[in-house]
Amino acid sequence: MTTPLLDRPTAVHAKPLHHDNDDTVASLRTVRRRVHRRHWILLAALTALVIGLFLVRALLGDYRISFADGIRMISGTTIPGASFIFMESTLPRACMAVLAGAAFAAAGAAFQSMLRNPLASPDVLGINLGASAAAVFAVVLLGWSGMPVTLVAFAGAVAVAVTIHAFAGRGGAATGRMILVGVGLAAVLSSVVHWVLLRADIYRAQDALVWLTGSLGTVTWGEIARLGTVVAVALPLLVVVTRQLGILALGDDLAAGLGLRATRLRGLITALVVALTASATAVCGPIAFVGFLSGPIAHRLAAGRTSIPAAALVGAALVLAADYVSAYAVPGTAYPVGVITGLAGAPVLVWLLIAGRRSIQEK
Amino acid sequence: MTVRADSVPGMPSAQSAAPARLPKKVGPGRRLPMPVVIGGGALGVGVAVALSLLLGTQSLPAADIVAALTGGAVPDQVAGIVDARIDRTLIGLVVGAAVGVCGVVLQGLTRNPLAEPGILGINAGAALAVVVGIKLFALSTVGGYVWFALLGACVTAVVVQLLALLAPVRAQPVTMALAGAAVMATSTSLVGAILVADQGALDVFRFWQVGSVAGRDASIISDVAPFLVVGFALALASGSLLNVIALGDDLARGLGQRVVVHRLLSAAGAILLAASATALAGPIAFVGLVVPHVVRALVGPDHRRILLGSLFAGPVLVVAADTIGRLVAAPSEVQAGIVCAVIGAPFLVALVRRMNVA
Numbered sequence: 001m002t003t004p005l006l007d008r009p010t011a012v013h014a015k016p017l018h019h020d021n022d023d024t025v026a027s028l029r030t031v032r033r034r035v036h037r038r039h040w041i042l043l044a045a046l047t048a049l050v051i052g053l054f055l056v057r058a059l060l061g062d063y064r065i066s067f068a069d070g071i072r073m074i075s076g077t078t079i080p081g082a083s084f085i086f087m088e089s090t091l092p093r094a095c096m097a098v099l100a101g102a103a104f105a106a107a108g109a110a111f112q113s114m115l116r117n118p119l120a121s122p123d124v125l126g127i128n129l130g131a132s133a134a135a136v137f138a139v140v141l142l143g144w145s146g147m148p149v150t151l152v153a154f155a156g157a158v159a160v161a162v163t164i165h166a167f168a169g170r171g172g173a174a175t176g177r178m179i180l181v182g183v184g185l186a187a188v189l190s191s192v193v194h195w196v197l198l199r200a201d202i203y204r205a206q207d208a209l210v211w212l213t214g215s216l217g218t219v220t221w222g223e224i225a226r227l228g229t230v231v232a233v234a235l236p237l238l239v240v241v242t243r244q245l246g247i248l249a250l251g252d253d254l255a256a257g258l259g260l261r262a263t264r265l266r267g268l269i270t271a272l273v274v275a276l277t278a279s280a281t282a283v284c285g286p287i288a289f290v291g292f293l294s295g296p297i298a299h300r301l302a303a304g305r306t307s308i309p310a311a312a313l314v315g316a317a318l319v320l321a322a323d324y325v326s327a328y329a330v331p332g333t334a335y336p337v338g339v340i341t342g343l344a345g346a347p348v349l350v351w352l353l354i355a356g357r358r359s360i361q362e363k
Numbered sequence: 364m365t366v367r368a369d370s371v372p373g374m375p376s377a378q379s380a381a382p383a384r385l386p387k388k389v390g391p392g393r394r395l396p397m398p399v400v401i402g403g404g405a406l407g408v409g410v411a412v413a414l415s416l417l418l419g420t421q422s423l424p425a426a427d428i429v430a431a432l433t434g435g436a437v438p439d440q441v442a443g444i445v446d447a448r449i450d451r452t453l454i455g456l457v458v459g460a461a462v463g464v465c466g467v468v469l470q471g472l473t474r475n476p477l478a479e480p481g482i483l484g485i486n487a488g489a490a491l492a493v494v495v496g497i498k499l500f501a502l503s504t505v506g507g508y509v510w511f512a513l514l515g516a517c518v519t520a521v522v523v524q525l526l527a528l529l530a531p532v533r534a535q536p537v538t539m540a541l542a543g544a545a546v547m548a549t550s551t552s553l554v555g556a557i558l559v560a561d562q563g564a565l566d567v568f569r570f571w572q573v574g575s576v577a578g579r580d581a582s583i584i585s586d587v588a589p590f591l592v593v594g595f596a597l598a599l600a601s602g603s604l605l606n607v608i609a610l611g612d613d614l615a616r617g618l619g620q621r622v623v624v625h626r627l628l629s630a631a632g633a634i635l636l637a638a639s640a641t642a643l644a645g646p647i648a649f650v651g652l653v654v655p656h657v658v659r660a661l662v663g664p665d666h667r668r669i670l671l672g673s674l675f676a677g678p679v680l681v682v683a684a685d686t687i688g689r690l691v692a693a694p695s696e697v698q699a700g701i702v703c704a705v706i707g708a709p710f711l712v713a714l715v716r717r718m719n720v721a
Contacts, residue, residue: 119541167712176537177715180477183540184711187481187648190547191704194573195697202566209565213555288548333560342552349545350526 035305042302046313050098053320057094061085061327093327096219096283097319097337099227101290103280105315106235106308107273108291109298110242113306114269115178116249118299118352121292122157122277125182126189128286130160131278132212133189133196140200140208150226153282157274160185165270214287214338216323223283230279238272239308241265287322288338289345290315296352318344394663397671404675408456411682415452418686419444420693450581454643455682455699457584458576459650461591461640463677466651467658467669468598468633471605472626473527475539476656476714480516480637481648483539484546488519489641490572491550497564498557508571509587509642516638519546520630574645574700576685587639594639597632599674602667604629609666647700649707650680656714680706 059065063085065073073079073086108121122128134156138144144152163185168178193212197205210217244265247255252262277291298311322340329335395403416432417425421444431437431445462480469478480486492515496502502511526542558565570578584591604625607618616622640647658672684702691697 124541124544167716177718179537180540180715180718181712183482183544184708184715186544188704188708191574191648191701194569195701197569198573198698199695202562205569206559206562206565209555210559213552213559288552335556336559339552339556339559342548342555346545346549346552349541349548 039302039305039307039310042307043309043313046301046310046317050313050316050320053317053324054094054098057097057320057324058086058090061090065090092219092221092224093216093323094320095224096216096227097323098316099224099231100216100280100284100287101294101315101317101319102235102312103227103231103276103315104287104290105294105298105318106238106312107276107280108293108315109295109306109308109311110238110269111273111291112295113242113245114248114266117179118296119292120179121295122273123286123289123291124186125160125164125178126186127157127160127164127182127274127277128281128291129186129189129193131157131281132286133192134159135282136193136196136208136212139211140196140204147226150279150282154274154278157278157281160189161270161274210336211285213336214285214341215336216284216319217334217336219284227279227283230275234272234275235308235312238269238276241268241272242306242308245269245306285336285338287319288342289349290318290341293341293345293348294318296348395661397668400662400668400672401675404672404679407679408675408682411679411686412452412456415455415682415686416445416448419448419689420696447577450579451576451685452682453581454576454579454584455685456678457591458640458644458647459654459678459681460674461594461636461677462647462650462681463654463658463673464595464598464670465633465636465640466677467655467666467673468601468605468629468636469651470655471601471608471666472630472633473524473539474608475527476718477540477652477711479649479652480641481646482543482652483520483523484543484550485516485519485523485634485637486641486646486648487543487547487550488522489513489515489638490646491515491553492518493571493642494554494557494564494568497567498561503567504583504586509590509639512642513590513635513638516634516641519550520634520637522546571645573698574647574703575698576644576681577696577698579643583643587642590635590639594632594635597628598636599670601625601629601632602665602670605666609664644681645700647681647703649703649711650677652714653703653707653710654680656710 055067059067059070063082065082065086069079069082070086070091073083074091104123108123111122111125112118112120131153135149135153138149138152160182164178164182167181197208200208244260247258247260248262248265250258255262280287294311294315295306298307298314299305301314302310318341319337322344323337326335326337326340329340417423417428423441423444427437427441428445429435431442432449437445466479469480469483470476472478489512492511493502493508496508496511500507502508523539523542523546526545527539554568558568607614608622608626610618637651654673654676655669658669658676662668662672680703681699684706685699688697688699688702691702
């Protein structure tokens with residue numbers, strides 16, 4: 001499913017050039033249509049996958065709930081025993097997994113595509129850690145909760161993004177410098193987190209650690225509504241805005257000639273990415289590697305096209321699956337979901353380093 | 364010019380003069396004469412030690428401290444405080460020297476200005492191994508940690524180096540940093556998986572994790588002494604090798620160096636130092652990054668001189684960071700590892716801005 005699409009435009013060019021213009025246009029149109037159709041098929045397949053995983057996560061826990069019972073409970077009927085598990089645990093977790101996965105993944109894919117480097121996702125660049133260091137500080141040492149924590153996490157993520165941009169400078173090597181500055185900042189921020197953990201009493205440190213690993217265990221409907229609002233606004237905007245990145249790939253000057261303000265576009269994308277990352281992190285912690293992995297996976301599935309919706313769906317599926325595994329893989333122990341995504345992510349990063357060898361060389 | 368193939372890392376001086384002269388890129392007047400380096404270094408260490416003994420969260424009269432040091436009669440409370448300060452100063456000296464020298468060797472071997480145990484994930488690997496030790500074998504002494512720290516550091520160093528080898532030379536600083544970040548993220552996940560279910564292990568681990576020279580008895584140094592001695596011997600002897608490697612592997616081979624064997628030996632030295640330091644004080648980041656660069660700017664590009672200078676500069680940095688940490692948050696404390704990270708980060712940013720990385 002991955003290879004043939006890329007070859008097709010070249011096949012069109014390979015046709016004899018003395019053909020009528022109309023002919024060429026017609027065949028180009030066919031190819032375009034086919035590419036679009038495949039993209040829609042991919043999105044439909046991914047949506048089906050996410051819905052399937054959602055149902056599994058919500059209905060098939062330790063306590064099995066039939067689909068009909070689920071519908072009845074959502075519409076207000078109380079079923080003794082089942083209602084509590086479904087309405088207070090498995091359903092909110094499944095909803096939050098979809099929202100958080102989509103938020104992290106869309107943000108990651110947008111950043112990777114903007115910086116044209118598959119390694120440059122917000123979590124590798126320390127933006128997640130900026131949000132979580134600020135949030136942990138506020139929760140553990142200042143005793144805050146709820147909305148102020150979201151705002152503080154937001155401020156932390158913004159601070160890291162601004163610092164990275166300010167210090168990376170301009171020119172061809174800016175992406176490499178962004179990564180290095182981000183990795184350095186991440187090291188400092190993690191030492192801040194360690195310090196906060198040390199200052200807290202042991203019970204709070206334990207809670208903070210669960211949160212820091214990325215967990216869906218304590219999700220409330222209020223948090224789902226908050227994150228849902230942010231995702232509902234920022235995700236469609238991001239999809240629209242990132243369409244123009246193709247023009248940006250021609251270079252800033254040419255893009256300006258085509259009527260695009262490159263700096264404004266980058267600023268807008270960064271703002272949306274920070275909004276998604278920070279609000280998702282504030283609610284369920286920095287779920288490791290989701291933003292990093294989903295972009296490249298979606299890229300492969302979409303045969304080389306950058307598709308933010310596909311990435312978002314992949315992210316949602318990843319977190320749903322990881323949450324299911326983390327909750328039920330080891331009987332008796334519920335691990336935070338970030339443990340599973342972190343373990344799954346490392347081999348993929350290694351693979352990307354190896355597979356990206358040639359592309360790094362070309363730069 | 365011929366060098367015997369079986370020559371030890373410390374090459375005869377007649378030959379080593381040539382590679383030492385070649386990369387002479389530092390500005391004029393930057394090369395301090397050797398006696399100045401040693402004298403200045405000793406003076407710096409002396410000042411740092413004196414301040415570390417005199418200053419702290421409890422302000423004691425200097426006369427009392429001198430009396431306690433010279434065995435005079437002082438109140439028990441004062442004696443206790445001075446004892447604790449002596450212990451943490453000693454540990455700071457050892458850890459600083461180990462991490463500083465380790466940084467020089469790692470940067471020289473990898474020819475990567477950002478190579479450092481923290482950034483390369485070696486500390487994180489050691490931390491993971493220590494958590495496993497705490498969890499499985501209920502360890503709580505440094506003598507018990509050190510084997511696990513050593514194992515974790517070795518495995519991580521090998522993994523990161525292998526990953527970096529996959530990338531072309533120009534992209535290596537970035538690839539190494541990312542490989543280190545990947546190792547860090549993975550081990551953080553595993554550490555989380557272990558600690559989430561075990562509050563007792565978390566309580567032991569968080570005090571170790573933060574990187575501090577305080578709250579330890581100086582006798583723990585003797586637990587890791589064999590590793591330190593071997594590590595220092597291997598690392599300090601690798602100065603000439605590092606000078607040759609700076610010219611490129613091919614040239615080094617042409618000069619008759621048994622590059623692979625010597626590389627392995629000095630890498631082993633660096634890992635021993637990193638692991639012992641991590642076992643003593645927990646992961647202390649950025650010291651191994653900052654020290655070699657500062658010393659190189661002062662003494663020039665000859666690695667033998669840089670190694671010697673780092674032997675002084677590392678302890679100064681760690682002991683000073685520990686002293687600063689005691690003063691800024693009095694009556695509480697900020698651990699040395701955190702002070703080092705806060706000092707080191709702007710340094711890293713400045714360094715990166717000067718690099719032309721892929």
